[in-house]
Every structure is written in C-alpha cells, then in structure tokens.
Amino acid sequence: MSQFRHTTVTAVVIANMVGTGVFTSLGFQLLDIRSGFVLLLLWAVGGIIALCGAMTYAELGAALPRSGGEYNFLTRIYHPAAGFVSGWVSATIGFAAPTALAAITFAAYAATILPAPISPWLHKTVACGLVIILSLVHASNHRNSGGLQVVFTILKIAVIVLFCIGALIAVDLPQPVHFLPAPGDGKLIASGAFAVSLIYVSYAYTGWNAATYLSSELEQPQRTLPGILMTGTAIVMLLYLSLNAVFLKVGSMEAMAGQVEIGFIAATAAFGDTGGRFA
Template identity: 60%
Template sequence: MTHTSQGSYKASTAIAVVIANMIGTGVFTSLGYQIIDIKSTFVLLMLWLVGGIAALCGALTYAELAARLPRSGGEYNFLSRIYHPSIGFVSGWVSLTVGFAAPTALAAMTFAAYLDSALTGVELNRMALALALVLVVAYTHGRNHKASGGLQNWFTLIKIILIIGFVLIVSATVSEPQAVHFLPDAGDGALLTSGAFAVALIYVNYAYTGWNAATYITGEVDNPGRSVPLVLIAGTSVVIVLYLALNATFLYAVPMEMLEGRIEVGVIVAQQTFGQTGALVMGGVLSLLLISTVSAMLMAGPRVLQVMGEDFRLFHRLSIRHADGVPRIAIYTQAALTVLFIITSTFESILVFSGFILGLSSLATVLGVFVLRFRQGKDQQEGDSGYRTWLYPMPPLIYSTIVIWTLTFITLNRPQEAAIALAVIVLGFISYWLTERVSR
C-alpha cells in the first residue's frame, strides 16, 4: 500500500481507516454474549448480516452527506450544518468525552490482555502495555501525514491478511467440525424478532462501529467529494464479508457451550484447534490486530476536536496544525482522554455506554439526509456534489429502523447506561451555552 502525498491522505489510507476502525474488539469478544440467549447458528450469522446491512445503509447515506458537505469532523460537521451549531457541538462533545476516547481505551485494554495471555512466563503490567500503545501511536500520528498514513496502511493490511489466514487455517484443520446452518430451522423465525436478538444486536452494532470513520478526515483526503463515498462503501463491504467468515469459523470450530459467556472467543477457538501453543500464538495475533484499531481511532477522533477548535474560540488551540497540516495538539488531547479511560473504566460499561451514545449521534445524522433533500428543493445552492444515496430512501430508513429498535432495547434493559449517556448529552448543551457566552 502506498504512502500519501505530503499534506493529505490517499483513498487507500481512508479505506484502511474505515476497516481498522470497524475490526477491533467487538468481533472477537461479542459472540460469547450472543450465544447465551441464541443457540441457532443461522440466527447468530443473521445477527452479523443484519448489523452489516445497517452499517452499509449508514455508509451509503453518510456518503451523500460527505459529498455534499465536505469537511473533516464527521457528525460534528454534518449536524452543525444540517440542524444547528448546538447539535453539532453536542456531537463533538460526545466525541470529545466518549465517542473516540472510550472505544480507543477498550481496544488498547484488549490489546494488553491478549498480548499478556500470549507471553506466558513473562509478567506484564496490562495497564502499562495499554498506555504505552496509546502514547506510541499518538506520537506517530502527530509527526506528519506520511508517518501517520504509513502506520495505518501497513497495520491494516497485516490485520486483513491475519484474519483471512486464521479463517482458512482453522477451517482446514479443525478435527471435530460443528454443524453451521446457513438456512433457518424450526423456531428461528421467532428468534429473529425476539428481544434476545435485539439485545444481541447491540454488541454487533458496536462491532460495526467505525464504518463512518472516513468522514472524520474528509478535509485531508485527496478529492473527497469523489473518494469518500467509494471509501465508505468499499471499507464497509470488506468488513461485512470478514465478519461473516470469522463468526462462521468460530461456530464451525468449537461447540457453542464452550464459547457461551466467554470474552476471549478467538483464543478459545485457537486453543481447541491448535492446542495450547496455538492459543498463545492467537493471543499475539489478536494483539497485533488491535494496533491498527487504536491507530485508526487516534487518527479520526482528533479531527473532530480540530474542527471544533476552528469554529469555537475557546477551543482554538485544538485547531493548530503542525508538520504539513497534522493537528498535533488535538491528537495528544485525544490520547490524554484515552489514558484517563484506561485508568478508570471497565470493559462492558464502556461497550454499552459508548454504543448507545454513538447510536444516537449516527441516527440524527442519517435522518439529516431527509432534511437536506427537502431543503434542496428550496435552496439549490445547498451542496450539489454528484453522489446521491443509492436506492434512496431505503438505506436511511433501514438504518434508522434498526438503530431505533436497538436503542429502545438498551433503554429498557440497561437503563443506567442510557441515563448516563443522556446526562452527557445534556452536559453537552450546557457546555455549548457556556462556550458561546465565553466566545462573546
């Protein structure tokens, strides 16, 4: 994969950001939770297909928004220009507090756990490992676009190769394969519409989080109006295929009861297939996969802080660029917040809480395409780039329906996390009001 030209990222790097943002902890940790209430291989695979369809529908919609409203910042940029600066500010506030820092911390913590499990006989401090990864990656991204893009491209390429290799080797060598049904059995229809399916979809949607990553660096991608839609769609499609292949492999290699309620799914499958040595190797492999995830989040998240700094005088220092346009202060700020989460948070609370709050933000953004289309009839000067959402209005409607369904079940089943998320949003509006007053 090639490096970027100085001062911007190529489309290949943007695709790498999308893929690496999506393929992180979720696909290697969530199947064990899903099996607790769902014992059908067909329904389990449908979970990943439905989640993938939702992500692809979201990507198709975001592609239009990115083409018509080209600027870095993702939801912050879209919501500010579609609705009101206060809505965008709250989205930026969410990104500042939990949107990127929390998932980055989660990926770094899992990296440390897998690496520690792989290096038997060596006593490692997991927190120190997670912190070291964040600091090294943040420093690299803060240097320049060439170093940043090179790091992202190579570790994402390694990630894809390792996943394909894992799927092929496990499928070829498993001694006692399990039955995996690609067609529904009796009772599967009821499972597909059950509350258990909706709750399990929370974890799947979290695993797909990141399909919108390229919109955070739009302003630094070559020819964004043309490139970003292709990047979003290509990156998301690749991940859907990899996720279905990985989960089919997990279910093919190991009996469900061995995975039920377990978080280290990849290691368990490797241990059963290759023995203890294989499990140790798998731990090391998974830790390598997560480096690109941490890298992608520390590349995308700071761009939200950067554009907020451009729009709000109080955050001006976050907008300062160094070394051919890299927002170094924003990158180091994001890293500092990630470090704070690593020191203070736990795995599951981060997963559910950040999944809920990011779902709300993306839902408001996807619904914004209807607002833009309506406004276009009144104001032809609104962005008029050529790309329009394929099969409109089906993609935004499908995405919105799935996300609303999921958020409803989170609210009913995990009210504490939902309440904390809503409290963060309220604090965001208060912060906007205070910021406006200070700026005036």
C-alpha cells in the same frame, strides 16, 4: 495541504471497524441463541445497517465536504451548538472509550502468550503504552500516519484470512453447526434476544463513518468519499461473516457462551494450547 490517498482512507475505515467487538461479542449472543443461521443473520443485518449508515454519510459528506464528521454535519445542518456538544461527547467518550477498550483488550490477549499471569499494573502499563506510541506516530505527519494505518490494516486482514483458512484446516472435529434456516429460527429472529444481540453486533460495526473526519484531506471528496465508505464497510462485513462462521465451526457453543476471549477459545480448539496463545 498534504492529502491522504484513497487507499489510506479506506484503510482508516476498515481499521476503525475491525476491533474488539467481533472477537468478544459472540459469547454474549450464544447465551440466548444457539442457531448458526440466526447468529450469522445477526452479523448480516448489522452489516446492512452499517452499509445504510455509510450510504447516508456518503451523501452528507459529498454535500458538505469538510473534515469533522458529525461535528461538521450537525453544525451545518442544525446549529453550531449541536456540533459543539457532539464534538465534545465524541472526544471525551465516543473516541476515548473504544480506544481504551481496544488497548485493554490488546494487553489481555498479549498476556495470554506469557506462561505466567501478569500483574494488573503491568497490564495497564501495556495498554497505556500502546495508546501513547500510536498517538505519537499519528501526530507526526501524513506519511507516517497513513503508512502505519495501511500496514496495520493489511496485517489485520491477512491475519483474519489466514486464521479462518488455517482453523478450518487444522481443526480435527468441526462443530455440527449449520448455517441454513431450521425450524424455530423464525421465533429466535423475532425474539428480544435477537434485538439485544444486535446491539453487540452494531457496536462491532462502529467506525464506518471514520472517513468523514478526513474529508478535507481527500482529493475531490464529493466523488471519492462514497466509494471509500462503501468499500471499507463491505470488506468488514465480509470479514465478520467469515470470522464468526469459523468461530462457530471450530469452537463449541458451550465453551464460548458467556466468554469474552472468543478468538482465543476458537484458536485453542483449532491449533491446541500452544497455537491458541499465538493465534
């Protein structure tokens, strides 16, 4: 059986985590929280939770080295029926819903580049076309699937890093937001708004377990899987903290509060209307 390289599986972890959540959830957090320190703390706590999950799955994956993720773990630890239910829930909801949401978000952001609004059916056609094309590539062979994953992951990281650097340089008047603790932050951290916002953050971090679905296609998974999960999760945590810090420095909290297209709002604030369409 052909096997994936370690870099490819690490790219799978990163690509599965970096999705729509980080570009949309800040707007909902800003409805109740307006402290830069508390907002970044949310993303740090979410990252630590994801790292704890990655460490747990790393130990399980090393002890039970077989592809399948939760299906394999639940089947081996509890009962095949538990694995069967988990597998079907993942296939019909756990994988399908995030894939559909990512495709819809891609179509929404792609539409902002166009000078005129597109019709709803064209919006859906773009989203469905993206899912079909990527599915065909991944179904072809390991080389095409792995190569596409690595290339897309490198592009994702490069775009985020370039956006962060470019936005900080291009913005005329950075927002007066501070990332050090301030009076009243403790009350915000202990509030229900912090706990609810952590749900959005946790959603953005989902995907750190992706490598466990490919355990059988790794060389020596007992040795390599823990490092892959930890490395991928740590890289995403760093990207998320940097990206949200830039969002807060570039875009005004009033403009982003309650909005979904946070990336577009921040890019427009930094690069202008034209730059925002392509950022």
